[in-house]
Amino acid sequence: MALYLLVFGVCLLVIGAVLLILMTVGTPRYRTEPHDLLALFDKALESKVSETEWNAIIGYPIRHDEYLDSVRRRAAHLMDSYGRHWQIARSKPLLNQEGYTELKALRDHLAAHTALRQR
Template structure:
């Protein structure tokens, strides 16, 4: 009798765990424009470290196509001008290109206006 109870309880626990795992959502990292701007400004002013830069350009931004284009532009700048030095991670030319990306970001319409209705 105890074996039957143990098997039933084990089955119930595993079923509950399986059900919970099936209904969990995967966590998603979603960077907003203000966060991207802050990270970009940190890189320009020499306050960003390599980890902050990797987080800034490492995640696709499918929720905001204009921001994704700027992220890809930052990746191109990294390929050409990244030094990884301290305090500035980029050459002077790279910093000026990052400033241009910053200006493009500031010129973007607010997110709610850029989405089609």
């Protein structure tokens, strides 16, 4: 009987500790910031971005900043219009030449907007 109570007490203690930890730990949050988009655009312009990385950042809505979300939507539209999904595996550019030019302009616009905002 003593062994039963000891095992029951240890299990109760472990389960209680796990529940306490789970109740006090907050939900992790990920916020896409301008520097995240700029880094992604730089990697895309250098043809060093994977399609998975592109989709992970561009496919996630940005709810805390309407301007950043519009940039994200524009980048998604560029991928839909000018993307070359089948060429990424062969280390080819993510976008064709016209898409590359538009992405560079979008990147420069975001960099200028971010610089103005930080002043």
